[in-house]
């Protein structure tokens with residue numbers, strides 16, 4: 001709950017989320033529950049004494065890699081198809097409560113296949129939760145398979161090839177690129193992204209989170225992405241910023257994540273006003289809600305407290321999120337109508 005008078009409006013505003021790693025919804029409670037169920041030993045470190053100690057450790061990340069080390073360690077508790085289902089279902093329930101109507105969710109198959117988990121267990125578990133979210137909660141979704149950029153490129157190719165059946169039957173809608181950014185430029189993944197394009201998949205990549213603008217331009221030019229995940233360092237190059245605004249490329253910005261991972265000093269220091277003024281399209285997202293202060297609504301609230309946006313500005317942001325979604329024109333119109341209805345109720 002934020003202190004802004006717009007809080008009730010922000011709760012009701014229909015939201016699209018484009019930047020949420022399903023593994024990043026693994027709460028400390030669920031880590032301990034699944035570790036016990038699956039008899040997986042947790043690391044012998046003070047912050048693994050109990051869920052509270054683990055949550056307290058999340059307040060002290062000093063970089064993206066510091067977070068990723070714990071994030072990957074925690075994933076070791078995910079073993080069965082049902083574990084992946086339970087994780088994704090818990091995300092959709094929380095997202096629905098936050099006013100999400102459409103979610104495009106990332107997952108990291110290599111974090112699981114490298115531990116001997118079949119890719120089918122991961123994808124079948126997740127896709128069961130996606131189907132239930134649509135039928136019971138009315139939340140539509142897309143599944144985006146990410147490649148881990150710190151792993152060798154052939155591993156990305158092997159992952160892509162092993163998912164062929166799920167690509168051909170439409171279960172996987174797009175590919176992404178995540179994990180440690182600096183030192184792992186997007187150009188390394190040109191060939192696997194070309195395969196994804198040839199297979200008719202949408203494409204996105206993390207860029208400009210810790211890395212400089214070359215990680216954004218590299219993703220646009222070499223990977224032919226439709227979106228940039230994070231992209232906050234775009235503000236450092238006004239020419240590229242103009243080009244991205246003209247092209248209409250969506251940035252999927254994660255305000256609380258940026259503060260937790262120290263890529264921004266505060267939410268108020270993010271260039272959101274500059275992006276709005278330059279007509280750079282962006283959506284607001286949670287990234288890893290179990291780690292960075294909660295879900296999408298907390299991110300909307302943090303932005304409102306920092307910027308005090310007007311109803312009109314929020315309408316612009318919410319509609320950009322719809323237009324940047326990988327959904328049909330009919331679904332876009334339905335979501336825009338819902339947004340206009342809520343804005344009119346509060347005007």
Ligand code: ADE
Nearest residue numbers: 021178179180206287288
């Ligand atoms: N994987 C999960 N969260 C991430 C982030 N913020 N950046 C890169 N990879 C990630």
Ligand code: ZN
Nearest residue numbers: 019178229287
């Ligand atoms: Zn991310």
